[in-house]
Amino acid sequence: RSVYIFAKKNNIPFDYKKISLFEGYQYSEEFGKINLLRKAPAIKDGDFCLAESVAIMMYLAEKFHTADHWYPADLQKRARVNEYLSWQHSAIRIHGSKMFWFKLLIPKALGTEVPKEKMDNAVEDLNASLNLFEEKFLQDRPFIVGDQISLADLVAIVEIMQPVGAGMDVFENRPKLKAW
DSSP: OHHHHHHHHTTOOOOOOOOOTTTTGGGSHHHHHHOTTOOSOEEEETTEEEESHHHHHHHHHHHTTOOTTTSOSSHHHHHHHHHHHHHHTTTHHHHHHHHHIIIIIHHHHHSOOOOHHHHHHHHHHHHHHHHHIIIIIITTSSBTTBSSOOHHHHHHHHHHHHHHHTTOOTTTTOHHHHHO
């Protein structure tokens, strides 16, 4: 989602190919030639193939010379973007995805609710990550790196919207997050 939004926002030309993960397209020989990791997203730029959304956006930012605020040239600002992008995989992403699975996909696919204790633990983990996001990464700034959106913000909002998509109001009682 973040790669798609980034490319659209920056007028980066691409040929979007929708693939069906539930049908196992990622295990096809054709997809394996583009991404041996067998995960989406992936890009093919000429003979160059690349996987992982963060790596793809960094590549596109540099190749297409996007506005500096996306992936700043300033060493310290770029380090802040990289810091968030490194942290989010084991925090916001994992806990946001878990809420999406627990609240929406598992009940729909299996016809059963996730046990209350497991759900409570998942909510607690997500809340801890959201607290860290506000305290460490946002602080009193409008965006993670300052006054303008960056790749870090784009990745963050896409991940934070997963529990929202499952019906959870992550913005309630979070004025910094809501303002961001």
